[in-house]
Amino acid sequence: MEIFGVPSALLGSQLLVGLINGSFYAILSLGLAIIFGLLNIINFAHGAQYMMGAFVAWIALTKFGVNYWVALLLAPITVGALGVLLERTMLRKLYKLDHLYGLLLTFGLALIFEGVFRDQYGISGQSYPVPELLEGGVNLGFMYLPIYRGWIVIAALAVCFGTWFMIEKTKLGAYLRAGTENPQMVQALGINVPLLITFTYGYGVALAAFAGVLAAPVYQVNPLMGSNLIIVVFAVVVIGGMGSIMGAILTGLGLGLIEGLTRVFYPEGSAVVVFIIMVIVLLVRPAGLFGKA
Amino acid sequence: MTSAFKPHPEMLRIQDLHSFYGESHILHGIDLKVARGECVTLLGRNGSGRSTTLKSILGLVGRRSGSIMVNGKEVIDEPTHRMARYGIGYVPEERAIFASLSAEENLMLPPQVATGGMSLDEIYGMFPNLLERRNSPGTKLSGGEQQMLAMARVLRTGAKLLLLDEITEGLAPVIVKKLGEVITELKKRDFTIVMVEQNFRFAAPLADRHYVLEHGEIIATIPAAELPQKMDWLHQTLGV
Amino acid sequence: QISDGMVKIGVLTDLSGTYSDLAGSGAVLATQMAIDDFIAEAKPDFKIEMVSADHQNKADIASTKAREWFEREGVDTATELVTTSVALAVMKVAKEKNRIALMSGPASTPITNEQCNDVSVHYTYDTYSLANGTAKAVTKQGGKTWYFLTADYAFGQSLEKDSSAVVTANGGKVLGSVRHPFPASDFSSFLLQAQASGAQIIGLANAGADTTNAIKQAAEFGITPKQSLAGLLMFITDVHSLGLRSTQTMYLTTGFYWDLNDATRAWSKRYFDKQKRMPSMVQAGQYSSVLHYLRAVKAAGTDEAGKVMAQMKKTPINDFFAKNGQIRDDGRMIHDMYLVQVKKPEESKYPWDYYHVRQTIPAAEAFQPLSESRCPLVKK
């Protein structure tokens, strides 16, 4: 069977692959949305932190023989801790200022991180093997699905929805949302907002690092692996609208799918399709798909 | 000795309080004392430092020095978020309703700090508007509804020392009247209240004592009993 | 006579970006080695100095730097120049200032075609030699049906076009191609399309991180080893970073392999001792080109560009890098290239033991024939 001249088996496999990519977009845009939503900072270092997650996993494996499963916890914790440090020492001083400064600071940090890793590990990147447990693949009939890719989708969805639940459905989430609007008042109500914010940034950063570890076995672990991805993720966040956590997740997954389809029907356009969608969405709904005007 | 079981009769004592916003020195040595169950007001012209006094107690100013004792304990070095644990409830001048939370979420947000707070039913009974609009996003409430919500928010937590900044502002007379009843009731329940008010008609019958501020200093202390003879002077200094 | 009694060599390379592994500080080291070796061998009566700079892969930075070097610092030759945009920009400046551009790093063929000039030497390799070598050899060895995975910009497209022609000319068939954005990190969609085509060979008409990611993911999706990959522009640095597991049995063409013979091993060992990595062909070529240049300066007794170029063109190049290498009128240095196949992990006996050398492609065949050149300097 064919759809627009494309065999349906190929189409099915492309959709699946799109979903896998969408999982990365979803985790990363979720992290960005949380950080933006709660700290009012565009975390330009997000891509670099994603890269650092992958590198921590790689270093842990090659230098210390730490396996993938441990790295899946260790890398987010390490990079998240670095995030906490950054928040405590730098970002904290910027909340009262225009957003611009947070953006610029994290832009500078991204340059530093990428530069340091490039200097240490070179540009061509390192290989991280697929963990043994997830090696191989299954034949789905229409495609050969590497088990690891399946795992990416499951892990990403679990983390995304867990995060969503935590923020939208718990008291902690209410504190977080209120804390972004008027931290002083929330403090006056008896909540330790600075700690909350530090934790939030650390968590957002840890999400990026988690995505990095997930990515390590499929992409080359490379100092610049995050820097191009992140621009697309920014576009995803704009399309989704910064207002909602669920919006970030769904938009991420959705755009992964759309991008996957573009790669079949018009591969040349797959790099810009996200941006084109962004323009259209903005024309129709300036606040983004899920954003509040 | 103070303990949780035998609370200090002196709920709030401020001595030589100085406050700063950045470079500007706003409060120049405030001294005041409020006993348990008392209601006092801070009077003064716009910009005389009344709101700043309340904010200083909570640590919401740039820098402060001096002494602030709550229930017998020195708190000047405590971070803001710890203050609520001492049973302080604050209704700020700008209301500070959270846009991303619904009215009810706003209401439920502050953690309970002590027993004896009002129940939701009591609160909705007092402010029926809020019941009707409880699922509306906080900032979509009308100006007055936000004011009610800010007040209701602290009543639920069980805080016993209330710092109220112009709570009647923008409220219809009918609600102002109701608020007056609420405050009277709170006093009966042994709440301690520090109010900043422009609406003198509202404040005068409620307060045990009035502090008059000018340029960040207390220039007069007027017990309720002396109020009638001081009215002329107040008129002059405050234009009341 | 030598201006200022000094020959100054500028190494303008990518010290921090995408190409810093295959050129970068290794190229600076190679230059220094060439200068030291030359001084030891020829005891010249002129001084030799080296300056180096990072062009950050930006053509305008490169052209400013080159201009400044030529105009103010008396630099006689700008060398290395990885990244084609940088190379083209510096060539123009060199021509204007009558200095020499020695290019070891850049890949594109316009350097010796439309954009050629008489002060430039394209030394180590170019896309034609890599793509042709690989495409021809692989097709001849039975890889008859091809599918291309092409980076969607001028460079990838011309790589695909050149290789397709070679495949067809050698009796193969191109079943199709897919254009992927540049840069991309996820290739699974494109690889699935390549897989669906059923071609024996998937030609990778891309470079750098795109190539390595595509190779890695091909293994992941079980595409290799059922179908084989052919890297049309790959370096030993790529193989090194990917590891043999994902690259095994791939074919690629290179201008230099450290483990080719005793001479290459000897030089590479010296290099390795300092850099802790084996040299890429760019770094080896850089050494060779600088040494050749210095020898020509000595022989000509001047550092004037025209005379030195004449000397360089007339002298065959013989060192560990090239046997009877020769610089043509279009600026192309031609020398033997090698078709290699990546070893299986179990075949690799020691560090950096990566290649089986399958075939030596003679200089005359390896590069675009002069007759096809679009360089105006070539008289037909």
Next chain:
Amino acid sequence: MSEFILETNGLTKEFKGFAAVSDVDLKVKRGHIHALIGPNGAGKTTVFNLLTKFLPPTAGKIRFDGKDITHEAPAVTARRGMVRSFQISATFPHLTVMENVRIGLQRKLGTEFHFWRSEKSLNVLNDQAMALLESVDLTQFADTVTAEMPYGRKRALEIATTLALDPKMMLLDEPTQGMGNEDISRVVELIRKVSANRSILMVEHNLSVVANLCDRITVLTRGSVLAEGTYDEVSKNPSVLEAYVGSDDMNDAHH
């Protein structure tokens, strides 16, 4: 020309099924100071937002100065001569007081897009600006950066800036909110002064101000008009007293 400068017909605004304003017929006479009062949440601010086009109405018509303006853009309505003030003070904090007023005056010059002209070309407005500042008693502050002025003065400045547009009609949302009595009387005087030759619609909770200033009063409750009339009429209306004042004497509601 109709005797009413502003008329609404069946003006309605619903938020997700909640009718904040329903079927309001409001008529403001030329030259009047008209007050809109009502309990909190009655829909006064929403009416203001509808009139100034900050919100689109769900239903109903708005006529200003004889023209239907229901579907105009906010800036267009403002240019017609209906200008509002905000419930919170609205000035340009880092411009001087003089510059603030000039922003208002500048529109008349028609050079607001002229990026090639010198700002000296705006000096022709200085006399007018000074005159306006004088009318609100702010001359001595002319060169002060607005942020540094006391609150009450900012309100005065805001009114001066609005006057610069020479509006036919001004909408004031709680102009005395947050003011001490001294400032209140100053602003009341000011409003009275500027009301000459123009119409004013204001929302105000301070009934002494309303009693003092207003020619006519409309009382809103739950989005609908409960009563309309002069202060005396309205203050005797028992349903108003019940819904708004909560006692049987309107004077109780004076501050």
Next chain:
Amino acid sequence: MKNNDSVFTRIMPFLFGLLFLIGLVAPFAVYPTFLMKILCFGLFACAFNLLLGFAGLLSFGHAAFLGTAGYVCGMLVRDVGVTPEIGLIGGTVAAGLLGWLFGVLAIRRTGIYFAMITLALAQMVYFVVLQVRATGGEDGFQGVPRGNLFGLIDLSNNISMYYLVFAVFCIGFFIIYRTVHSPFGQILKAIRENEPRAISLGYDVNKFKLMAFIISASLAGLAGATKTLVFQLASLTDVHWHTSGEVVLMTLLGGLGTILGPLVGAATVVSLQTELADTVGSWVTVIMGGIFVICVMLFRRGIVGEIQALIQRAGIR
């Protein structure tokens, strides 16, 4: 406050005069190509600052205008064969049109969203430039002749080229200065301070923002077109988002919202880049990143801003 403002206004003409004289003699003391680069990026940064510093709009896609104008100018001069001044005008107009398009889409949002939208739009431009054959893709658009100005003055001479660049810079700078201190600039300031209030006074704020955006884009384009003539090439770097980041760095480092800051910032960054290229190798980006961080954390006012603050403090005393 006011007093010091007038101190500045009084100093300004002298300062400008002095800088102008320095500009006139500079090519005899300093390497002209280097100066030209500073002037091009200086103009670029000044144009950017018009938008950020005076209209409060952070565009993170300004490289698109620089680059587009560069390519258009290059094509006009090299492939169509027009004289350089036509090339400059063509590039500027192209950037202005692109700015109009970006503006229409982006000014619907403010703040951070605006930044992200401009970034994404610029990224689209990048992909187009990369893929279209006429631009030379990765190889860059090379070999643009400088030609003869008005068909008369040979620009291959570095000194004459310098004076052209200097003239272009002065014109661009004057336009910016004038825009800031114009009736239009006043309204822009008002909008930045309190947008709803500006609307309620009857100003259609989006039109003002759009206008500011177009002016800024056109001037960024003018800088890009000039740059193409100077270096005789346009390359992907010009449209890459790193360039958009760099111009923010220049502006911030020099002093956001100060009239001379961006020029100072551009000069500093360009010099650093040139110097660092030889000395620190792969640490260039790390150092650039470090400067960003230090600027944001410690010198938010930038070089010129800090100096002004110093003078102001001295003036108060």
